[in-house]
Amino acid sequence: MQSLKESLLELITETSTNLPPDVRSAIQRAKKKEDSGTRAALALSTISDNIETAEENVSPICQDTGMPTFYIKVPVGINQIELTRAIREAIVEATQTGKLRPNAVDPLTGENSGDNLGEGVPVIHYEQWEKDEIEVRLILKGGGCENKNIQYSLPTELEGLGRAGRDLDGIRKCILHSVYQAQGQGCSAGFIGVGVGGDRTTGYELAKQQLFRKSTDTNPNPDLARLEEYIMENANKLSIGTMGFGGNTTLLGCKIGSMHRIPASFYVSVAYNCWAFRRQGVTIDPETGKINRWLYKDEPDTEPVTVTEPEEPQTQSSTREVRLIPPISEEDIRNLRVGDVVVLDGLIHTGRDALHKYLIDHDAPVDLEGGVIYHCGPVMLKDREGNWEVKAAGPTTSIREEPYQADIIKKFGIRAVIGKGGMGARTLEGLKESGAVYLNAVGGAAQYYANCITGVEGVHFMEFGVPEAMWHLQVKDFAAIVTMDAHGNSLHKDVEMDSLERLAQFKEKVFA
Numbered sequence: 001m002q003s004l005k006e007s008l009l010e011l012i013t014e015t016s017t018n019l020p021p022d023v024r025s026a027i028q029r030a031k032k033k034e035d036s037g038t039r040a041a042l043a044l045s046t047i048s049d050n051i052e053t054a055e056e057n058v059s060p061i062c063q064d065t066g067m068p069t070f071y072i073k074v075p076v077g078i079n080q081i082e083l084t085r086a087i088r089e090a091i092v093e094a095t096q097t098g099k100l101r102p103n104a105v106d107p108l109t110g111e112n113s114g115d116n117l118g119e120g121v122p123v124i125h126y127e128q129w130e131k132d133e134i135e136v137r138l139i140l141k142g143g144g145c146e147n148k149n150i151q152y153s154l155p156t157e158l159e160g161l162g163r164a165g166r167d168l169d170g171i172r173k174c175i176l177h178s179v180y181q182a183q184g185q186g187c188s189a190g191f192i193g194v195g196v197g198g199d200r201t202t203g204y205e206l207a208k209q210q211l212f213r214k215s216t217d218t219n220p221n222p223d224l225a226r227l228e229e230y231i232m233e234n235a236n237k238l239s240i241g242t243m244g245f246g247g248n249t250t251l252l253g254c255k256i257g258s259m260h261r262i263p264a265s266f267y268v269s270v271a272y273n274c275w276a277f278r279r280q281g282v283t284i285d286p287e288t289g290k291i292n293r294w295l296y297k298d299e300p301d302t303e304p305v306t307v308t309e310p311e312e313p314q315t316q317s318s319t320r321e322v323r324l325i326p327p328i329s330e331e332d333i334r335n336l337r338v339g340d341v342v343v344l345d346g347l348i349h350t351g352r353d354a355l356h357k358y359l360i361d362h363d364a365p366v367d368l369e370g371g372v373i374y375h376c377g378p379v380m381l382k383d384r385e386g387n388w389e390v391k392a393a394g395p396t397t398s399i400r401e402e403p404y405q406a407d408i409i410k411k412f413g414i415r416a417v418i419g420k421g422g423m424g425a426r427t428l429e430g431l432k433e434s435g436a437v438y439l440n441a442v443g444g445a446a447q448y449y450a451n452c453i454t455g456v457e458g459v460h461f462m463e464f465g466v467p468e469a470m471w472h473l474q475v476k477d478f479a480a481i482v483t484m485d486a487h488g489n490s491l492h493k494d495v496e497m498d499s500l501e502r503l504a505q506f507k508e509k510v511f512a
């Protein structure tokens with residue numbers, strides 16, 4: 001098994017940098033369904049470019065390389081301890097070479113282990129089978145979409161949909177609701193895996209396992225096949241669209257599995273995966289440790305993905321482009337409106353969860369007056385001369401900073417916050433009061449934004465770990481859309497309200 005570690009490293013690298021063909025074709029189909037010029041179409045073309053760049057540069061598609069989770073089938077007699085050791089070594093090496101972001105954080109001390117090893121990390125599930133080869137599947141599911149997973153305990157009352165009972169129709173309502181509640185925050189358009197039944201733990205496990213099914217397969221259970229088809233057709237009528245910008249495609253795939261439950265419990269568990277749906281698999285020769293075959297890449301698509309025609313044409317008022325160089329004046333900010341594209345040149349600062357919490361009670365290490373905060377946890381590597389290089393740098397979900405953002409904008413005189421998925425009422429009020437805007441970058445487009453970064457000026461708070469540190473970055477042509485302005489307008493609020501109204505059209509019973 002000499003080549004085992006190399007094979008596993010190849011699997012990790014491939015998973016992080018190259019999307020499987022079924023995922024790519026679902027994204028391409030979505031792209032074709034959007035009218036050119038709409039925000040959704042622009043976002044999808046950035047996404048497509050990003051997928052290509054990541055493959056060409058062998059760099060992470062998204063900076064959040066997720067929780068590395070392996071599902072492994074082994075022939076009887078294989079040494080699992082040896083296999084686990086090889087996985088851990090491959091994980092460390094993939095982190096050192098920038099294919100994975102150091103993502104393992106101690107929840108009590110906040111310390112990032114730096115090498116993606118930690119208690120329970122990586123996640124490895126073993127199962128024996130009677131074949132004579134090893135099958136290894138890997139999913140790198142990021143935190144933003146993981147946070148949008150949801151579990152329903154039936155019966156329940158759902159906003160927009162009313163009562164969901166313990167039957168196929170109740171399951172239908174839960175799944176539609178799960179897509180609605182994710183809005184754009186899990187980097188829609190997404191893929192969902194659904195687990196029906198089980199208990200709280202096995203239900204979620206089943207949901208996650210569904211994500212390993214190919215987007216193009218047909219469910220062997222006719223009821224579930226019908227439900228999958230129904231969801232694919234109707235969830236897209238919610239018009240949440242790519243990144244929650246509105247649009248024709250909100251869901252790229254839906255796979256449902258079921259397992260027995262106990263009489264008192266009835267769970268519907270949904271695992272939401274962003275468009276950056278990074279899962280690959282290989283079979284490995286147990287003698288040599290070499291890869292025999294790639295599971296998704298080497299399997300030709302037999303069935304096309306169902307395409308539904310656009311429900312209604314999207315119209316887009318002409319987009320205004322405004323170039324800004326920080327420090328930005330209040331006047332420039334108050335001139336911006338939702339829908340404008342801001343192109344930034346100059347210095348911006350990253351800041352996410354740890355920094356926002358810190359800044360509430362402390363001073364900032366640099367002057368932020370007129371400045372721009374980027375909700376981003378990049379992948380960074382040092383080059384031979386010891387200079388920092390940006391390997392991947394897309395936005396992170398902004399709503400987590402909702403409790404802090406308005407106060408921080410006011411305290412430091414910040415004029416723009418870049419992130420993804422939008423923010424809430426308190427921030428919207430804060431933007432108005434202080435004269436600031438929220439700019440939505442395309443989630444997951446980590447290569448695209450890394451290419452806009454021309455230099456690393458410095459870093460503070462390395463003790464927070466690489467993703468949470470405050471990086472001071474020079475950018476050029478960094479484009480993002482104003483989705484919340486200084487006049488109380490929020491595209492996110494509008495899309496949420498509109499999609500709730502649309503959700504209500506699915507209230508009536510469909511499955512007897």
Ligand SMILES: O=C(O)C[C@H](O)C(=O)O
Nearest residue numbers: 064142143144377396397
């Ligand atoms: O942690 C990140 O960089 C992003 C995260 O996956 C998110 O979607 O918020």
Ligand code: SF4
Nearest residue numbers: 062142144187274444
């Ligand atoms: S930033 Fe978006 S694309 Fe990246 S892991 Fe998070 S949810 Fe997925």
